[in-house]
Amino acid sequence: MPPVRPVVPAGSPGAASPRPKQPNKHDELRLLINSRHPIIAVETPEEDRVEALLADVAMDLGVGLYEWSVTTGLAKAHGAPLYNTDSPEQAVANIALIQGDGIFLLKDFARYCDNDKICRRLRDLAEKFRAVRRSIVLTAAKMELPADLEAEVMPFQLGLPEAEDLLPGVMQVLSDMNREQRIPMTLNPEAMRQLAQNLVGLPQEEALRALRKSVLERGKADAGLLDAVLETKREALRTEGLIETVRRDASFLDVAGLRHLRDWIAKRKNALTPEGRRFGLVPPKGVLITGVQGCGKSLAARAVAGEWGFELARLDAGALYDKYVGESERHLHKALELAQRLAPLVLWIDEIEKAFASAGSSGDADAGLSQRLLATLLTWMQDRESGVFLAATSNNIRVLPPEMLRKGRFDEIFFVDLPNTEVRVALFALHLKKRGRDAAGFDLARLGEASEGFSGAEIEQLIVAGLYTAFSAKLQLTTEILLAEMQSTQPLSVTRAEEVQSIRDWAKTRAVPAD
Ligand SMILES: Nc1ncnc2c1ncn2[C@@H]1O[C@H](COP(=O)(O)OP(=O)(O)OP(=O)(O)O)[C@@H](O)[C@H]1O
Ligand SMILES: [Mg+2]
Known part of the structure; x- marks a missing residue:
């Protein structure tokens, strides 16, 4: 096999593929304009981004870009304003006279559309524009349009900037701070990309503010900045409600066994790097971890975040029923949207059957609700862009609705x-x-042999109990004390042997062994 050639020369963030800025949004907007939507409305506080995007699209389509604001009047981009076009009405009248294709960006215009004359003029214009490739783009932080006009208007969601959009700004901020404030900088291009990725979820200006704040707090721009900006982002988004961010306190160093799961996770890390993506690796979407109680399901789900250096947040599925009665779907929706903004994130749903199980059984009183919740979750799992990895655990996978287990929902x-x-x-x-x-002071082989049938949680409990026994007897903890504790304990695999066996039988054909 020929060696794999890196697509991008190492060490050059600027050398990333010559794709246009905001690739998806660019294509989406170009399509709207090309398909002759006469009026497009963009509700966003990020006017600068709209402007930059439109400049790209206009260049791409080879059409002129005009801009209007109440202070400058109507002007061709970088050109002189047209005479007497400050008034909104005059501006629209002038646009009607301009010949040829064109895009007209009208800033803060929505507020003038309540005026009957202006509204009428716009609608007439829209009618004429359908025949040619001319579009008016309205921007405002808050877009409220009269009903008459609304029917003519196509809304466009700008969305939040992606890592690629943020990267140039991130590099600029760091280089400015390095030059002006003598802040030492030790980040390589890959770390810078990751930094931009960690800021995704905030509007551009806010992202750069968060970056400046984190750099100033640290007094340097080093590898630790990657975590620091996640922290600042978390504060900025003030996570609340169903989603609770959790300290990343576990990695696979804290997990015994589960080798197969661990390898699987380690391998997928590459798919999350730009190189991996360019190579064609598909970013993973999520895993479902099921199995015997106390064997490390929840621990493993949390460890994924530590392994990848992702933020970790827990979705409290149970609260959908108790805390947010009557508004469960809306809250789930909001929570999933927030998860997207916290990316790169491992979204941990522990005991997922608690929220979504009765979707499978029509007799249950909650069935209707959990069915709708499940639909919301499944749609999100299907549609979402990468950046959020779902790590779900389930103690009783048999009650989960089959839709959730179908191939393609979870990766594994x-x-x-x-x-x-x-x-x-x-x-x-x-x-x-x-x-x-010091483990060397214990007969580990003997302990391992003797503890057949004990789960990880039970082994941990043996040690905890042994420490109590040793302390009250004023002794050091020994192998013998642990063996004695073992004698007096019945593991779950004995007391609930049937249940444990049935979980194993079920999984044999339907899941991949984690170890
Ligand atoms: N494989 C393991 N490696 C290291 N520690 C483990 C392992 N399994 C269990 N433990 C210990 O037991 C504790 C409980 O495990 P965990 O909560 O992850 O199990 P679980 O499978 O989610 O159990 P449950 O079914 O009760 O939710 C862990 O916090 C950890 O301290
Ligand atoms: Mg658990």
Whole structure:
């Protein structure tokens, strides 16, 4: 096989592919104009971005761009204003006289459209424009149009800037701060791209403000800045309600076993880098982790965030029912939208069956609601752009509606089984170390052998209980004390043997072993 050639020369963020700015938005807007929508409305506080986007589109289509504002009147971009066009009515009258194709950006114009004459003129203009490639673009932070006009107007969602849109600004801010304030900078181009990615979710100006704030707080622009901007972003978005951001306190270093799941996650990290994407790797969307109680499902879901350096947020699915009765769907919608803004993010839904299970059973009183909630979630899973990775866990996957488990929803369904001897040894070593004990002083092989049937959580509990016993007897913790604790404990796999077996049987054919 020939060696894989990097598509982009290493170390040059500016050398990223010569794609136009805001590629998707660019194409979308060009299509609207090309398909002869006479009036397009963009509700956004980010006027500068609209202007830049329109300049690109106008150039692309080879048409003139005119701009109007109440202070400058109507002018061709970078040209002198046309005489006597400050008044909105005169501006519209003038546009009617201009010949040829063109795009007319009218800033803050919505507020004048209540005037009957102006509204009528605009509608007449719209009628004439249908025959030629001419479009009026209205922008305003808040767009309220009279009903008559509304029917003629095509709304355009500008959306928030993507990482690529933010990157030039990010580089500019850092280089300015380096020059003017002597802030040391040690970020390589890849880190800068990641920095831009971490700021996605905020409008451009706000993103750059958050960046400046984080740099000033640190006094330098180094690798730690990547986390710092996530923190600032989180503050800026003031997360509340259903989504709660969680400290990233686990990585796969804290997980024993689950080797297959761990490899899977590690491999997917590349798909999240620009190089990986250019190579054609498809960014992962999510996993569902199911299995025996206490074997590390929730822990593994959290560890994904640590592994990838993503933000971690938990969606409290249960609250959809108790806390937001009557408004569950709206809140879920809002939460998912917020998740998108917090990207790059691992969205953790623990025990997903709690919110969506009864969607499967028509007899349940909540069935209608959970069906609608499920539909909202599934649509989101299908449509969303990458940047949010869903890590869901389920203790009882059998009650989940089949739509959720269908191929293509989750990238993979993993099954976490009771740990084997080797993993149990690792569990003892890990949890002894976590409690400040030197694992070398214990007979790990013996502990591993003797603890057949114990889950990770139960092994951790053995150590906790052993520490109590040792402390009250004024002894150090020993292998013997742990073995004695084991004797007096019945693991779940014994007390609820049937249940555990049925979970295993179910998973055998339907999920991939995590280990
Ligand atoms: N594989 C493991 N590696 C390291 N620690 C583990 C492992 N499995 C369990 N533990 C320990 O047990 C605790 C509980 O595990 P966790 O909550 O992740 O299990 P779970 O599978 O989600 O259980 P449940 O079904 O009760 O929700 C973890 O916080 C961790 O301390
Ligand atoms: Mg759990």
